Amino acid sequence: MTKEEMLRKSGLTEEEFRELVSKFRSFLNQLNPAQRAAVDRWLPSAARVAASFGPALSVEEFTANLGAAPGSSSTSIAQQGIGLGAPEPCD
Numbered sequence: 001m002t003k004e005e006m007l008r009k010s011g012l013t014e015e016e017f018r019e020l021v022s023k024f025r026s027f028l029n030q031l032n033p034a035q036r037a038a039v040d041r042w043l044p045s046a047a048r049v050a051a052s053f054g055p056a057l058s059v060e061e062f063t064a065n066l067g068a069a070p071g072s073s074s075t076s077i078a079q080q081g082i083g084l085g086a087p088e089p090c091d
Contacts, residue, residue, distance in 0.1 A: 001057040003065045009053055 001009075007017055028036065044052075050062035 001053060001061060001065070006053060006057070006062075006065060 007014060010017070012020065028039065031039065046062060047059050050057050050059045053062070
């Protein structure tokens with residue numbers, strides 16, 4: 001499954017998706033460290049995000065579509081999933 005197929009399945013256009021990512025990043029940047037740690041714990045794993053797209057998307061394909069670095073943690077991959085590989089990291 002390609003990134004475009006992932007977007008289509010999510011029901012978002014590229015523009016809507018970029019706006020969602022921007023809003024989510026803004027939210028994350030307003031949190032204190034304890035709040036951010038809680039959100040990080042509550043985000044789904046990369047395997048769970050990939051599974052939400054159905055059997056057509058493996059974790060490896062999901063990770064590749066995001067451009068995640070090899071050896072990335074499940075949490076960082078899930079965060080990238082929210083951004084589907086948006087250029088800047090969620091800090």
